[in-house]
Amino acid sequence: MTLHILVIGDFFMRNEVLKYYLSKYLSEVDENLDFQMIEWSMHGYQKGEAKGVYGKIQEFVGEPSDVAKRMDEVEVLVTHLAPVTSEVMDASDRLKVIACTRGGPINVDIAAATQRNIPVIYTPGRNDDAVADYTIGMILAETRNIARSHEALKKGIWKDEFYDFDLCGYELVGKTLGVVGFGHIGRKVALRAKAFGMKILVYDPYASKEGIAEFGGELVDFETLLRNSDFVTIHCRLTSETEKLIGKKELSMMKKTAYLINTARGKIVDEEALIEALRKKAIAGAALDVFAEEPLNNDSPLLSLDNVTITPHIAGAAKDVVHRAARMVAEDIKRVLKGERPIHCANPSVLQKLGKDYT
Numbered sequence: 001m002t003l004h005i006l007v008i009g010d011f012f013m014r015n016e017v018l019k020y021y022l023s024k025y026l027s028e029v030d031e032n033l034d035f036q037m038i039e040w041s042m043h044g045y046q047k048g049e050a051k052g053v054y055g056k057i058q059e060f061v062g063e064p065s066d067v068a069k070r071m072d073e074v075e076v077l078v079t080h081l082a083p084v085t086s087e088v089m090d091a092s093d094r095l096k097v098i099a100c101t102r103g104g105p106i107n108v109d110i111a112a113a114t115q116r117n118i119p120v121i122y123t124p125g126r127n128d129d130a131v132a133d134y135t136i137g138m139i140l141a142e143t144r145n146i147a148r149s150h151e152a153l154k155k156g157i158w159k160d161e162f163y164d165f166d167l168c169g170y171e172l173v174g175k176t177l178g179v180v181g182f183g184h185i186g187r188k189v190a191l192r193a194k195a196f197g198m199k200i201l202v203y204d205p206y207a208s209k210e211g212i213a214e215f216g217g218e219l220v221d222f223e224t225l226l227r228n229s230d231f232v233t234i235h236c237r238l239t240s241e242t243e244k245l246i247g248k249k250e251l252s253m254m255k256k257t258a259y260l261i262n263t264a265r266g267k268i269v270d271e272e273a274l275i276e277a278l279r280k281k282a283i284a285g286a287a288l289d290v291f292a293e294e295p296l297n298n299d300s301p302l303l304s305l306d307n308v309t310i311t312p313h314i315a316g317a318a319k320d321v322v323h324r325a326a327r328m329v330a331e332d333i334k335r336v337l338k339g340e341r342p343i344h345c346a347n348p349s350v351l352q353k354l355g356k357d358y359t
Contacts, residue, residue: 003030003337004094005076008067010040013080013101017322021330022078029337036070040082057083060107064088071095076333079107086112097121097336099329105346117353120346121332125184126325127316132188134315135233135263136196138287142259142309143169143231169284170230170257173197178229179217180245181236181264182207189233190215201225204236226253231261238265248273251283259285263315266291275301278308289315 005022009015015037026033045061060083067082071091077084078099089095089112099121100108113120141147145162152159161167177193179186182204190200200217201224209219226232232254236242246260247270254260260283262269271292277283285307294313296302302310332342341351 001030002032002034003075004034004036004073005078006036006038006070006074008038008040008077008079008082010042010061010080012042012317013322013325015039018078018101018326018329021323021326022076022333025330025334026076026337029334036074038070040080042081045081056111057085057109058106067091076337078329078333081107084108084113086116089113089116089118097333099333101126101325101329103127108346110346114347114350117350119336119342119348119350119354121329121336121342122344122346123325123328124344126328127318127321128184128188130318130321131185131263131315132192133318134289135185135189135235135261136192138261138263138289138309138311138315139172139231139233139259142261142285142287143172145169147309148306175199175230176201176228178203178225178232180204180222180225180232180234182212182215182217183235183237185264186233186235187215189235190217201229222250223253226250227255229258230255231259233261234264234268236264236268238267242268244268244270246270246274248276251277254283256282257284259283259287261287263289266294271302275305278305281307285309289313 003026007015007018007022009018019035019037023033040062042061045059061081062083064083064085064087067084067088068091071088073094074092075094075096076099077095078101080101084098084107086109095118097119098108098113101123103122103124103126105120105122108120110120145167149159149162173196176199178201179190180203182202193200194216201220202212202217203220203222203225207219212219245268251273260274274286278286287309288302289311290313302308328344332344335342345351
């Protein structure tokens with residue numbers, strides 16, 4: 001027997017890394033592995049929800065028809081950004097498992113997969129450490145003028161005025177970090193911040209006081225966090241509940257010396273209100289890796305403000321993330337094919353329907 005595997009990598013999720021881990025783990029299931037390797041472009045990213053012929057998917061690249069035409073006899077489909085719709089699934093009557101190397105498989109039509117009893121594997125937590133590291137880096141870059149002084153020096157400008165009392169920033173020791181959202185990333189940010197000697201305040205209506213205390217934090221209400229934090233960092237999901245969670249009212253509650261950091265999703269912040277607050281120096285500054293619309297428009301006021309550090313949604317980009325995600329999907333695909341219960345399955349209800357124990 002031969003196991004037919006279609007791998008759609010890109011210039012982040014490298015095919016050679018995916019093949020290495022898939023070969024390592026799936027050779028325990030079948031000695032004969034037939035790989036079809038496609039390198040997908042990351043350009044043409046479609047962020048919004050696509051309905052109709054696409055089903056219900058988000059944040060994908062390419063057309064389902066381009067995937068479907070490569071699906072002949074495919075039993076295992078592994079992708080990062082390619083759209084996986086009912087059209088794709090129906091293009092192979094041998095498809096046993098779909099794997100998406102992302103924290104949320106939103107480019108896969110989960111409902112369609114569930115209807116067809118196809119497990120969907122994904123990789124929650126793949127970039128937790130990367131984003132937590134980056135968040136601390138953004139805090140330091142903004143408050144200590146790292147990015148601004150770098151930019152000036154590259155232009156041949158020795159700006160020793162960054163030593164000016166009004167322009168230099170703050171040490172982190174003894175400062176208060178307000179963490180909005182205390183999932184895996186929020187917790188890891190808190191642990192890193194504690195190492196800097198910071199006090200941790202947490203707002204998360206779904207987290208327990210005891211759980212937060214384990215990470216050295218204190219559970220408070222949202223207003224208390226905003227009014228008392230020197231740095232407010234966002235780590236919650238974007239939902240109807242959290243969209244524009246931080247707007248004009250919330251920004252007005254923050255200290256004039258405080259900074260806002262966002263490495264989660266741009267629409268959690270009312271961007272126009274933030275721009276106004278930065279222009280008026282209502283807060284000291286901001287560090288943003290995400291924006292309401294991406295890519296950031298060339299005429300965005302954020303590009304000209306002198307109290308904001310901005311980067312192009314790269315907090316999760318680290319080599320370790322690629323290896324971790326590849327290993328996670330390979331291990332779980334092996335579990336599915338061996339009739340064992342996968343650790344991360346987006347539609348676990350299908351497991352019982354497949355006629356195996358999956359214990």
